[in-house]
Amino acid sequence: MYKTKDGKEIFILDGHTHFWDGSPENQANIHGKQFIECFYAYHTNLSPPDQLWEKSRFEKYSEDDIYRDLFIDGPDDMAVIQSTYLRDFYKNGFSSIERSTEMASRHPERFIVNGAFDPRDGEKALEYIHYMKENFNIQGVKMYTAEWNGESQGWALNDPAAYKCFELCDKLGIRNIHVHKGPTIIPLSKDAFDVHDVDHAATDFQNLNWIVEHCGLPRLDDFCWIATQETNVYGGLAVALPFIFSRPRYFGEVIAELLWWIGEDKILFGSDYAIWTPAWLVERFWNYQIPEDISSERGGIQLTDEIKEKILGLNAAKLYNIDPVAKLKELNAAPIQIAAE
Amino acid sequence: MVLEIQQSELVSAVWGTLEDVTDPELDEPITDMGFVERVEVADARKVEVDFRLPTYWCSPNFAFLMAFGIKQEIARLPWVREITVTLRDHCFGEQINAGLNSDRAFSEIFAEHCGGENLEAVQLKFQEKAFIRRQETVLLALQHRGYSPGQIVSMTLKEFDQVEFQGGEESRQKPRYRSLLIERNLAREPGDPVFPTWQGERIPPDNLRKHLGDLRSVRINMEFNGALCRGLKSTRYKEVEISADGPTLVDFIHDRVPPDPSASTGR
Numbered sequence: 001m002y003k004t005k006d007g008k009e010i011f012i013l014d015g016h017t018h019f020w021d022g023s024p025e026n027q028a029n030i031h032g033k034q035f036i037e038c039f040y041a042y043h044t045n046l047s048p049p050d051q052l053w054e055k056s057r058f059e060k061y062s063e064d065d066i067y068r069d070l071f072i073d074g075p076d077d078m079a080v081i082q083s084t085y086l087r088d089f090y091k092n093g094f095s096s097i098e099r100s101t102e103m104a105s106r107h108p109e110r111f112i113v114n115g116a117f118d119p120r121d122g123e124k125a126l127e128y129i130h131y132m133k134e135n136f137n138i139q140g141v142k143m144y145t146a147e148w149n150g151e152s153q154g155w156a157l158n159d160p161a162a163y164k165c166f167e168l169c170d171k172l173g174i175r176n177i178h179v180h181k182g183p184t185i186i187p188l189s190k191d192a193f194d195v196h197d198v199d200h201a202a203t204d205f206q207n208l209n210w211i212v213e214h215c216g217l218p219r220l221d222d223f224c225w226i227a228t229q230e231t232n233v234y235g236g237l238a239v240a241l242p243f244i245f246s247r248p249r250y251f252g253e254v255i256a257e258l259l260w261w262i263g264e265d266k267i268l269f270g271s272d273y274a275i276w277t278p279a280w281l282v283e284r285f286w287n288y289q290i291p292e293d294i295s296s297e298r299g300g301i302q303l304t305d306e307i308k309e310k311i312l313g314l315n316a317a318k319l320y321n322i323d324p325v326a327k328l329k330e331l332n333a334a335p336i337q338i339a340a341e
Numbered sequence: 342m343v344l345e346i347q348q349s350e351l352v353s354a355v356w357g358t359l360e361d362v363t364d365p366e367l368d369e370p371i372t373d374m375g376f377v378e379r380v381e382v383a384d385a386r387k388v389e390v391d392f393r394l395p396t397y398w399c400s401p402n403f404a405f406l407m408a409f410g411i412k413q414e415i416a417r418l419p420w421v422r423e424i425t426v427t428l429r430d431h432c433f434g435e436q437i438n439a440g441l442n443s444d445r446a447f448s449e450i451f452a453e454h455c456g457g458e459n460l461e462a463v464q465l466k467f468q469e470k471a472f473i474r475r476q477e478t479v480l481l482a483l484q485h486r487g488y489s490p491g492q493i494v495s496m497t498l499k500e501f502d503q504v505e506f507q508g509g510e511e512s513r514q515k516p517r518y519r520s521l522l523i524e525r526n527l528a529r530e531p532g533d534p535v536f537p538t539w540q541g542e543r544i545p546p547d548n549l550r551k552h553l554g555d556l557r558s559v560r561i562n563m564e565f566n567g568a569l570c571r572g573l574k575s576t577r578y579k580e581v582e583i584s585a586d587g588p589t590l591v592d593f594i595h596d597r598v599p600p601d602p603s604a605s606t607g608r
Contacts, residue, residue: 034396034432038396217565247568
């Protein structure tokens, strides 16, 4: 919970976090090494200097670390943990549902662990979705359309094989489909950039919520266009938000575009932990105002306290069927358990 | 000694031509971005260039566009007979380098490695982005100076040439905007309007604000990449160490060499 200067309690649901193992022991090859190094470069470049971590801790952090960074030092009330396998790069997967669930089982009231699947696995992908539903009762998944799989270096949400998987998700009530559409960590000539497949999938699966992580940046205009047309498309702020420190004017331009096009009800906070920690992000976001000249170009749009509260937790709470008031009460009644370190 | 002087002149000439190669996504010279790592000239005819991008994962089509640009610009130097361009530390490095240093047509290599994409179409797309970014900078500067929408949209090439900016990004972008305008045949005569759209259409004064909004959204995307690239590059190059033989020209260009007060010779 974030407490404002006048004592108001703000519910924080961090929509995009990870519990990964990018350590050398888990790296399968040079790609695995370069992948975590690229993440670390994001961390070192967009974090305030006093928030920098050592590389070894960044590669693999402990269960105590994540709990402390999100909930003790950080203001998060709850966090969505995403699974990302990158099976061609990491021996046991980069952040597996099993490992994340085991970590989360210490504090189940605070975590939502999402699964992941790869439609290119065909029948096996369908079996795996059943497995995740039965064993972990997942409510959402993270899709990484640029993931390598053998010869293939990417797929699209509207591929026929993907549609079979989404039909099953719909049937099983796995409603929140987080899609990585953002900076090209893994290069593809066009698909990794392109957000148009979201348009098709969102139209064809109206029951599912499509949360586009990183707001499709660097394709913000395409994303805004699609998200404006489709009522079930949302924008996740991960990676866009850290610019609030290094380039606050630029962040103002991005958030003004998002508010103008897709509106305050469809923007979700995500720290992208452990690339960044929520404490400084939320603090700066709460105290941020869009510069006057940028706001006036977009009809005087501004980040009010009400809008910030929606972005920081209320919007995501709706997607995950959480009652923020009841949740805050529950968490306040059971004080944070500080692990012995 | 004479040979050495000539050698360094040739290397400088190569560096000079590389200033005309831009990162297609950022519209910034690759030399300003610090992507070029090594330039060597052998026998006054063979040129070798190594370059490295901000991350191992930078999109291969950008890598190709830059590599082709490097080859093309260097080939303009009359004395050059052989060019070898090497992309370092990239996930597709091997394939890219093999394609680059073969005798095959750029368009063919590009299509093979970039999902069948048409090289010319991709180049044109990025040229449009560059145009948009340069135009926005100049338009905003004129607006800031108090020019009315009517004055701006009816401004001719001749009037444009008479405008003088005092430094800042607009001073840098003004000649760059002009050269692209001429190159694309969007304005030719002194009386031609200087602010058409990329499609060559005139902007009605009432539409200037909307037009600027469109330009802004393109620039927001470009800046996202630019900010990340600059940041990632600075981290990646931190690991570069100056070799035992002392700093090279590249080290000086990249500001890797701290000023040495005892040094008497300028480089």
